[in-house]
Amino acid sequence: MTSTPHSPSALEIPVTDLKGVTEVVREKLAKLGLVTVGDLLFHLPMRYQDRTQIYALGNLRAGQEVLVEGEVEQTDVIMRNRRMMVCKISDGSGQLILRFFHFNASQQRGLARGAWVRCFGEVRQAGNHLEMAHPEYRIVQNNDPAPISDALTPVYPSTEGLQQRTLRRLIELALEQAQNLPELLPPALVQRYQFPPLADCLQVLHNPPPTLATRTLLEGKHPLQQRLIFEELLAHQLGVQQARHKVKQVLAPQMLAPNTYFKQLLTLLPFKPTGAQQRVMGEIEQDLRATSPMNRLVQGDVGSGKTLVAVAAALQAIANGYQVALMAPTELLAEQHYQNFSQWFSPLGLEVEFISGSQTPRQRKRKVENLLLGISQIAIGTHALFQRTVEFLQLGLIIIDEQHRFGVHQRFELREKGKQGEHYPHQLVMTATPIPRTLAMTAYGDLDYSVIDELPPGRQPITTVAISNERREEIIDRIALACSQGRQVYWVCTLIEESEALQCEAAEKTEQMLKERLPHIAIGLIHGKLHGSEKEQIMAAFKANELQLLVATTVIEVGVDVPNASLMIIENAERLGLSQLHQLRGRVGRGSVASSCVLLYQAPLGKTSRKRLDALRQSQDGFKIADIDLEIRGPGEVLGTKQTGEARLRIANLVRDQRWLAEVQQAARLIVAKHPELTPLLIRRWLQQADGDSAAQFFHS
Structure with a gap:
């Protein structure tokens, strides 16, 4: 000790x-x-930055960030698209252009011909010459040379x-x-x-x-850095273990009665659960039979059948006399769950309520009363479920879909809502966004972890192509052909701006253009500003094949299931992340015919955008795509740091430093067993938390 x-x-x-x-x-x-x-x-x-040596201008290469010196040969103020100052310097070995877009008369006078200037900046290729844009610089006097730094x-x-x-x-x-x-x-x-x-x-x-x-x-591979990387990952792992320990200390309702409802449902289904679904259902069943709360993350690629797994868990809770709350991030996805659950629960004599923020107090009043009286067994909705006015008689299980889109505190509030005496409800969180295992081990290590790694039989491969926006006419012809063959099509509009109003406006313009070009095709439009009932009607019409082409914003990213849709067009595909593109692509390929996804991009493509689109073209494996996405965007972007409460890593990098993860887990067990007094100190140092409770909250306890 x-x-x-x-x-x-x-x-x-x-x-x-x-x-x-x-x-x-x-x-x-x-x-x-x-x-x-x-x-x-x-x-x-x-x-x-290396400012410890001066590089000869004749030895420079584009992409270097270097310190250089030279004599000013010429300085001019010129007008092109904008006013700029251009200064040419030379050191005898070569020349370099210094370009300034913001400058004043004093700077122009200082960079007069014959002045000796020292600059630091990034060298870039500009036509047939090299230049630095807005370098840091100072005029060096012959009798008072500026000292060079002796450290990076x-x-x-x-x-x-x-x-x-x-x-x-x-x-x-x-x-x-x-x-x-x-x-x-x-x-x-x-x-x-x-x-x-x-x-x-x-x-x-x-x-x-x-x-x-x-x-x-x-x-990031120096031994000095590795020591700090190890300690930081260790602090995060201790936070995760502390959160897991905290969860195991509280009580939850034991659900020991047999799941008779699900056995009955299986006799009505036209298919059998896959082996992966059965395995995950078995893990959840064991969790629900325990005296401590289930805290399980279920990952499944697009179309792997997570909904049926959630239904099985819900029916086990209901068979034991408890109610269920299912929370989804968008009204459209919540409505999709409501329709699926209602279809499956109705033959079993079970009541499902739908609760959303767009409902009036009068519309919601009866639904809340049914929950409070125990008339309804399950409530499905958006974040509106954790408002104070929504109460349950006996909430035993919380299911959260696409959990990374909810803030940690939102999940806490819903869990607190279900607390009865000393008992907390079980919690099942699901995501169709595959999270790389290295990321899940670190960010969600307090959750038990299940993967549905098998697709139901009959799922068709999706051919993915990337096509420049200049070939839009070909795409419109392809839509006409698909619709003439009785197939349905999605056209997804994306904008780089986060403004919902601008996205809706773009979708409306696209719908109008397509109606003019394809007058014989029934076209619908769905976006986030539509009322819930309007979205429901449009989706119902699309499902019934009354609409052949659906123009939409990314609100259809998850949850929408139309087996007859076989062609997906994603406009401005270069602006979306890999996982989101994979989610959108998963809206097709759900029926018996081969499907296609067209990634429509605006040329020219940047290096990162090209890598992203190439990855999507070459693979349909969501977990492989997630690994590439993690490599390109980093863990904070993949998880959505601001919403999840995922702990920001200061020096460690989960892609680069994977080799430490197993060692860190072992070290965390050593500290918990032999040096428990170090746990709060390490957590405090790296996570900026004042005490263990807040650190545990930081990790989704």
């Missing part, structure tokens, strides 16, 4: 005690979570209005306290991995000497 590390009082000094921290600066720092001196110490560089220059994550030089100055002040930083890794772990002292790591990583292996440092 190690002794408790000494109080890190010096590290708790507020940043306002440091020289130069005004109220404005304090607010900017707070946006980054930098409240104390200790926070500054662990605000690590995201990259480095750190570049920190920042926020608008907070300059790098301010962060560097404050972190330099914080580094004076680095020796007071307590070591929180047990000696056994430090020895096992030959980790250097923590204070040394911080000193060097904030001010690395040029002799350090720069490439290794920039790739």
